[in-house]
Amino acid sequence: MTNSQRADVNGHKHRTAVAPFQVRGRFFTAIVLQMTRGPDAEFFQAVDALVAQTPHFFSDAPFVLDLDRTNAIGASIDFIGLTRELRKRKVMLIGVQNGTIEQNRAALTAGLITLPGGYDTPPDANKKREGAPKEDKGPQEPPSGALLVTDPVRSGQRIFADTGDLVVVASVSSGAELIARGNIHVYGRMRGRALAGVNGDSTARIFCQSLEAELIAIAGLYKTSDTIESSFRNQRVQAFLEDGTLRIRSLK
Amino acid sequence: MAKIIVITSGKGGVGKTTSTAALGAGLALRGKKTVVIDFDVGLRNLDMVMGCERRVVFDFINVIQGDAKLNQALIKDRRLDNLSILPTSQTRDKDALTREGVEKVIDELRNEFDYILCDSPAGIERGAHLAMYFADEAVVVTNPEVSSVRDSDRVLGLLSSKTRRAEKGEGPVKPHLLLTRYDPDRVARGDMMKVEDILEILSIPLLGIVPESPTVLSASNVGTPVVLNESSNAGMAYADAVSRLMGEQIEMRVLGPERRSLLQRLLWRAV
Numbered sequence: 001m002t003n004s005q006r007a008d009v010n011g012h013k014h015r016t017a018v019a020p021f022q023v024r025g026r027f028f029t030a031i032v033l034q035m036t037r038g039p040d041a042e043f044f045q046a047v048d049a050l051v052a053q054t055p056h057f058f059s060d061a062p063f064v065l066d067l068d069r070t071n072a073i074g075a076s077i078d079f080i081g082l083t084r085e086l087r088k089r090k091v092m093l094i095g096v097q098n099g100t101i102e103q104n105r106a107a108l109t110a111g112l113i114t115l116p117g118g119y120d121t122p123p124d125a126n127k128k129r130e131g132a133p134k135e136d137k138g139p140q141e142p143p144s145g146a147l148l149v150t151d152p153v154r155s156g157q158r159i160f161a162d163t164g165d166l167v168v169v170a171s172v173s174s175g176a177e178l179i180a181r182g183n184i185h186v187y188g189r190m191r192g193r194a195l196a197g198v199n200g201d202s203t204a205r206i207f208c209q210s211l212e213a214e215l216i217a218i219a220g221l222y223k224t225s226d227t228i229e230s231s232f233r234n235q236r237v238q239a240f241l242e243d244g245t246l247r248i249r250s251l252k
Numbered sequence: 253m254a255k256i257i258v259i260t261s262g263k264g265g266v267g268k269t270t271s272t273a274a275l276g277a278g279l280a281l282r283g284k285k286t287v288v289i290d291f292d293v294g295l296r297n298l299d300m301v302m303g304c305e306r307r308v309v310f311d312f313i314n315v316i317q318g319d320a321k322l323n324q325a326l327i328k329d330r331r332l333d334n335l336s337i338l339p340t341s342q343t344r345d346k347d348a349l350t351r352e353g354v355e356k357v358i359d360e361l362r363n364e365f366d367y368i369l370c371d372s373p374a375g376i377e378r379g380a381h382l383a384m385y386f387a388d389e390a391v392v393v394t395n396p397e398v399s400s401v402r403d404s405d406r407v408l409g410l411l412s413s414k415t416r417r418a419e420k421g422e423g424p425v426k427p428h429l430l431l432t433r434y435d436p437d438r439v440a441r442g443d444m445m446k447v448e449d450i451l452e453i454l455s456i457p458l459l460g461i462v463p464e465s466p467t468v469l470s471a472s473n474v475g476t477p478v479v480l481n482e483s484s485n486a487g488m489a490y491a492d493a494v495s496r497l498m499g500e501q502i503e504m505r506v507l508g509p510e511r512r513s514l515l516q517r518l519l520w521r522a523v
Binding site: 151152153155156157170171173174175176189191 | 403406410412455
């Protein structure tokens with residue numbers, strides 16, 4: 001107990017100097033193995049065959065076991081042995097999903113985590129990208145389309161431009177949230193929150209006609225209204241990342 | 253076909269029910285067949301403010317659940333022929349409201365009335381959502397203070413996304429801002445937000461400015477909609493708002509709080 005107290009005090013002191021860590025959200029792609037049977041010899045043979053096919057593709061990639069189809073065999077799976085066997089083959093198992101309560105408990109004891117949700121990548125997406133010529137597709141949809149918003153963005157509303165830039169030609173109320181993969185432009189009063197470059201694009205910028213924002217963030221680095229210099233209030237500004245810090249400049 | 257108007261605010265205690273009663277009575281005074289519906293299931297107030305609480309036999313929920321006919325639940329106002337009240341249940345809660353049930357009742361009322369005013373409960377949950385869902389227009393009741401303005405802003409967002417008009421792409425619900433409990437003296441002192449600042453944030457047309465007034469409270473307590481008190485500033489402000497709701501262009505006047513007369517002031521001092 002005294003230890004933990006001391007740690008708290010120390011931690012607090014250090015926070016003013018150099019933070020021991022920074023918290024960031026980051027997306028990773030995991031490979032899911034959907035098991036159709038228990039981990040028997042045949043299972044490992046199939047894994048060997050898969051790894052032999054593309055040895056580099058799977059090395060160091062995080063693997064998740066989908067137990068959906070093995071719910072019937074219950075917690076009889078030896079997760080510790082399974083993890084060890086897979087590691088020998090450079091298949092790094094990190095967790096399980098869709099298991100029964102007993103299976104999840106057994107997996108947790110073996111040091112694995114249980115993961116909810118997730119989306120499938122279309123299995124042929126990679127093949128298309130690799131070599132297939134695009135000639136028969138005609139003019140392709142540009143991957144980065146801007147989203148234009150002409151109505152006021154009200155408190156509690158969240159607008160997500162997942163394809164690129166977000167352009168708002170009305171006011172953004174406090175309590176509203178703008179999120180974009182690319183840049184954010186606001187031509188009304190900007191009183192809400194703006195998060196640009198949410199997929200990690202550190203070249204994204206935020207442009208405001210009148211900055212009164214509660215929070216602005218680019219690629220995870222943020223400033224709140226308290227830390228935005230008051231000289232920028234109600235000014236035409238841009239915000240961008242420079243040397244790993246979020247900077248605000250007037251647009252003159 | 254009736255025009256369906258929701259009186260809403262998000263925040264509680266800003267004067268939704270008082271405003272519903274006043275606007276409903278005002279529309280009826282101007283010869284429009286009007287019905288006011290209390291959506292605040294479980295916290296029955298509208299019938300009290302309208303002074304008909306002792307005449308409630310059947311209610312909105314009874315009609316939705318098929319236990320009573322609509323005409324059995326509708327209460328005709330004793331002062332105004334054109335005004336009817338559909339009270340709500342005090343013993344049930346908001347889960348008793350269903351979208352289909354509300355739609356059925358509103359469709360039935362639509363053929364009979366010119367205006368249907370829906371008195372929304374506070375909050376943004378089921379009751380408030382169903383009160384606004386079928387609306388053509390919305391009166392957003394706001395007090396000149398920051399939390400009320402923010403809640404109104406939130407409600408405006410819901411009006412543009414969570415209503416039948418929004419979902420069916422029939423054009424937006426037409427919003428009106430009704431400022432209540434406005435005190436010009438306190439605004440001048442900087443205790444309350446200015447009208448311009450509120451309009452700048454919410455950016456919707458102003459329906460009226462109702463001054464803070466003791467006559468509002470006393471009118472609610474005796475069950476007479478304040479608009480029937482033609483000599484009070486609040487009553488006049490509501491009458492102006494009714495005219496604007498009917499599409500008339502009239503000048504916006506900011507009425508101060510009621511002043512005591514010279515005699516009253518002398519007597520006040522004597523006390």
